[in-house]
Amino acid sequence: EVQLVESGGGLVQPGGSLRLSCAASGFTFSSYDIHWVRQATGKGLEWVSVVSTSGGTSYLGSVKGRFTISRENAKNSLYLQMNSLRVEDTAVYFCAREMLGTGMYAFDIWGQGTMVTVSS
Amino acid sequence: EIVLTQSPGTLSLSPGERATLSCRASQSVSSSSLAWYQQKPGQAPRLLIYGASSRATGIPDRFSGSGSGTDFTLTISRLEPEDFAEYHCQQYGSSPRTFGQGTKVEIK
Numbered sequence: 001e002v003q004l005v006e007s008g009g010g011l012v013q014p015g016g017s018l019r020l021s022c023a024a025s026g027f028t029f030s031s032y033d034i035h036w037v038r039q040a041t042g043k044g045l046e047w048v049s050v051v052s053t054s055g056g057t058s059y060l061g062s063v064k065g066r067f068t069i070s071r072e073n074a075k076n077s078l079y080l081q082m083n084s085l086r087v088e089d090t091a092v093y094f095c096a097r098e099m100l101g102t103g104m105y106a107f108d109i110w111g112q113g114t115m116v117t118v119s120s
Numbered sequence: 121e122i123v124l125t126q127s128p129g130t131l132s133l134s135p136g137e138r139a140t141l142s143c144r145a146s147q148s149v150s151s152s153s154l155a156w157y158q159q160k161p162g163q164a165p166r167l168l169i170y171g172a173s174s175r176a177t178g179i180p181d182r183f184s185g186s187g188s189g190t191d192f193t194l195t196i197s198r199l200e201p202e203d204f205a206e207y208h209c210q211q212y213g214s215s216p217r218t219f220g221q222g223t224k225v226e227i228k
Contacts, residue, residue, distance in 0.1 A: 045208055045219040094164055104212045106155035110164035
């Protein structure tokens, strides 16, 4: 079964750090660009970051310099290191697989999400 | 950044009725790079439509997408009980990829 499973969420104080993980199975992980998308309670979806198959990265402006995305193909895993966390980073964080193709594509596989709460 | 505006915010309909959801972009979406996702409470989004009008694998043909440029539509021809959910549009033609704020389809 093709799936993504996130872990690592939790409660952290403002200014703190957290590392999210996303474990992939059922497909050739190294062949796909993988994204992080977040959703605050009762709000819409917000794209956060992407790591390409070649290791290139891109970030939402408000997290640039604070979040770092990485991948470890040998372990079929994606990571998001989140530093200097703010209250407004509170959300469910999903990892999502981008469809194969040339150019940019939609996200065809999503994990179930992991909750990050930033609060004192 | 392309801003996507979905309307209406909430759509109240009965099973068997037709649902028409709109997604309007602040600037033209390149190559019709627009997707629609369905999301139920506590669940991950599920891809329904990509390329504005192509159904994803396993999606019933009662779901259809149309549009180009700045105006896109998701149509559910006859609502089934399992279709009552939140729907999100996304443009992926330019960075950053952006989502609309969502349309909730609820049972009337």
